[in-house]
Amino acid sequence: MNILYVIGNGFDLKLKMETSFKNFLSSYKKIKSTNETIQKLKKNISNDVETWCDLEIRLGDYTQYLKSEEEFDIINLNIRENLSNYLKEQEKLFDISKIDKNKLLNNLSYPEDSLLPTDKKKLIEFKTNGNLSNGTLEYLH
Numbered sequence: 213m214n215i216l217y218v219i220g221n222g223f224d225l226k227l228k229m230e231t232s233f234k235n236f237l238s239s240y241k242k243i244k245s246t247n248e249t250i251q252k253l254k255k256n257i258s259n260d261v262e263t264w265c266d267l268e269i270r271l272g273d274y275t276q277y278l279k280s281e282e283e284f285d286i287i288n289l290n291i292r293e294n295l296s297n298y299l300k301e302q303e304k305l306f307d308i309s310k311i312d313k314n315k316l317l318n319n320l321s322y323p324e325d326s327l328l329p330t331d332k333k334k335l336i337e338f339k340t341n342g343n344l345s346n347g348t349l350e351y352l353h
Contacts, residue, residue: 229305230305234262236267240295240298250287267291
């Protein structure tokens with residue numbers, strides 16, 4: 213039997229990594245810039261960091277203040293580069309020796325142990341029979 217683990221949004225946070233947008237923005241707004249477009253953006257972020265934690269939506273909202281596509285490109289590139297650098301630094305700070313390897317292995321081997329009862333039943337059935345009773349693989353919450 214083949215098992216595919218899809219590790220999604222929140223896995224890094226569960227490992228206590230400081231990788232949320234809020235963490236990033238706290239660092240980002242302190243980085244000096246001589247570019248006026250970036251300075252205005254950072255001022256806007258500083259005025260309301262909490263709503264900026266939903267970065268994608270707030271960037272979309274913020275486009276109403278931009279005068280040109282070039283300003284958008286400047287902001288987009290600046291945020292992408294700084295976010296990439298920030299996440300690389302967080303990755304360097306991550307201490308894998310602090311991971312409870314037995315717990316991790318158990319969670320990967322028996323993911324049903326942390327599911328709701330109905331989802332646990334579906335996963336056990338799938339692992340046992342290779343399919344679900346209705347013939348389709350449904351999304352497990």
